[in-house]
Amino acid sequence: MMRGPRSMAIAVRRPDGGIQSRAEPLGGVFTGPFRRIPLLRGVLVLFETAILGARALTWSSAIASGEVGEDGQPRTLSRMEWLFLAGTMGFAISIFFAGPVAATAWLDGRMPIWGVLAMEGGLRLALLLGYMWMIGRSDDIRRVFQYHGAEHMTIAAHEDHRDLTVPAIRRYPKEHPRCGTSFLLTVALVSIVVFAFVGTEPLWWRLSSRLLLVPLVAAVSYEAIRFAGFHQTWPIVRLLFAGNIALQRLTTRVPDDEHIQVAIRALDEAMEAERKL
Numbered sequence: 001m002m003r004g005p006r007s008m009a010i011a012v013r014r015p016d017g018g019i020q021s022r023a024e025p026l027g028g029v030f031t032g033p034f035r036r037i038p039l040l041r042g043v044l045v046l047f048e049t050a051i052l053g054a055r056a057l058t059w060s061s062a063i064a065s066g067e068v069g070e071d072g073q074p075r076t077l078s079r080m081e082w083l084f085l086a087g088t089m090g091f092a093i094s095i096f097f098a099g100p101v102a103a104t105a106w107l108d109g110r111m112p113i114w115g116v117l118a119m120e121g122g123l124r125l126a127l128l129l130g131y132m133w134m135i136g137r138s139d140d141i142r143r144v145f146q147y148h149g150a151e152h153m154t155i156a157a158h159e160d161h162r163d164l165t166v167p168a169i170r171r172y173p174k175e176h177p178r179c180g181t182s183f184l185l186t187v188a189l190v191s192i193v194v195f196a197f198v199g200t201e202p203l204w205w206r207l208s209s210r211l212l213l214v215p216l217v218a219a220v221s222y223e224a225i226r227f228a229g230f231h232q233t234w235p236i237v238r239l240l241f242a243g244n245i246a247l248q249r250l251t252t253r254v255p256d257d258e259h260i261q262v263a264i265r266a267l268d269e270a271m272e273a274e275r276k277l
Contacts, residue, residue, distance in 0.1 A: 001056040002151070002263075002270035006031050006277050008052055009269035011262045012060035019265050020063050023273035042222025043215045049180065054085055097191070097210040100124045105203055114196075121192035128188050132181075132250040142253055149174030150255035150263040152248075164264045166257050174255070175248040178229045182244035186221040189243075194220065 002009045011021040030048055035041050100123040107116045135141045156172040157164060191210075194217050198209045225244075231237045255263075 001052070002155075002266040003052070004270045004274045007270060007273035008056070009266050009273055010056045010059055011266035011269060012063045013258065013262055014063060015066055019262055021265050021269045022059070023269045025273065025277060038223060039216075039219040042219035045222055046215070046218040050089060093214060094211065096124065096127060097214060098207050100127070101203075101207050101210055105206075108203075117192070117196050120195070121188075124191065125185075125188045128184060129247075129250070132247070136250055145251055145253040146255040146259045147262065149252035150259040151266075152176035152179065152252060153255070154260065154263040154267050158267060164267060166260050166264075169260050169264070174252040175245045177232055177241065177245065178225060179244070179248055179251075181248050181251045182241070183221060183225055185244050185247050186224055187217055190221045190224065191217045 006027075007023055007025045009021060009023040011019055014020050029035070029044055030052075035044060100120045103123055104116055104120045107119060136145060150169075152174050153169045153172040154164065156176060157169045160172070162168045191213075194213060195210065198213065228237050228241045228244075
C-alpha cells in the first residue's frame with residue numbers, strides 16, 4: 001500500500017502471477033485541515049493507519065486467495081467483521097498498555113516507584129520486541145516482511161529521484177526512517193516518559209491512565225518521528241533514532257524482484273491518482 005497526500009493505492013500479486021492494483025481518493029479526516037494541527041494529527045494518523053491498513057489487507061488477501069464476488073471485486077467487510085476487528089485491536093492495545101501495569105503491581109512497596117515504572121516500561125518494550133520476533137518466524141509473515149522491505153526501498157528510490165526499476169531500487173536499504181515500526185518503538189519509549197508524570201496511586205488510576213493517555217502518547221510519538229524524518233542529516237537525530245532503524249531488522253526482509261515489482265506498481269498507481277486529483 002502506498003499513501004499519497006490525497007489518495008491511496010494498493011497492489012497485490014494475483015494467484016496467476018499477474019499484479020492487480022487499485023487506487024482511491026481520500027477525504028474527510030484523512031486529508032482535512034485537522035491533519036495540519038500538531039499533536040492532533042498524530043492521533044488521526046493512528047486511527048487512519050488502522051482503518052486504511054485493514055481495508056488494504058482485506059482487499060489484497062481476497063485477491064490473493066481468489067475470493068471475489070460476481071462483479072470480480074472482493075467483498076467488503078460486514079459491520080460485524082468491522083466490530084470484531086475493532087474489538088481485537090482494542091484488546092491488543094489494552095494488553096500492551098495496561099498489561100505491564102498489572103504484571104508489575106506486586107512490586108509496589110517492594111522497590112522504589114521509579115523502579116516499578118522502569119520495570120513496567122521495560123516489560124512493554126519486551127512485549128513489542130517479542131511479538132515482532134515471534135511473528136517473523138512464520139513463513140507467511142516473512143513474505144509480508146519482504147513486501148515491507150520492497151515498499152521502503154521503492155519509496156527511498158522515489159525520494160532520491162531515481163528511476164523506478166528493480167536494479168535501481170535494489171541499491172537502497174530495506175529500512176526507512178518513517179516506517180510504522182519506528183512509530184511503534186517510539187510509542188513504547190515515549191510512554192515511559194509520559195506515564196512517569198501522571199501519578200502512581202491508586203492502582204486503578206495507573207491502569208486506566210495508560211488507556212486514557214494512548215492518544216497523547218501517539219501524538220507525541222508522531223511529532224517525534226516527523227521531526228526526525230525532516231532532520232536525518234543531524235547526527236544527534238540519527239543517534240536518538242538508531243533503535244528505530246535497528247528494530248526494522250525484525251520487520252523487514254530483503255525482497256525478491258517480484259516483491260519490488262508490486263511495490264513499483266503501487267507507487268505508480270498512487271502517483272497517477274495524485275496527478276488526476
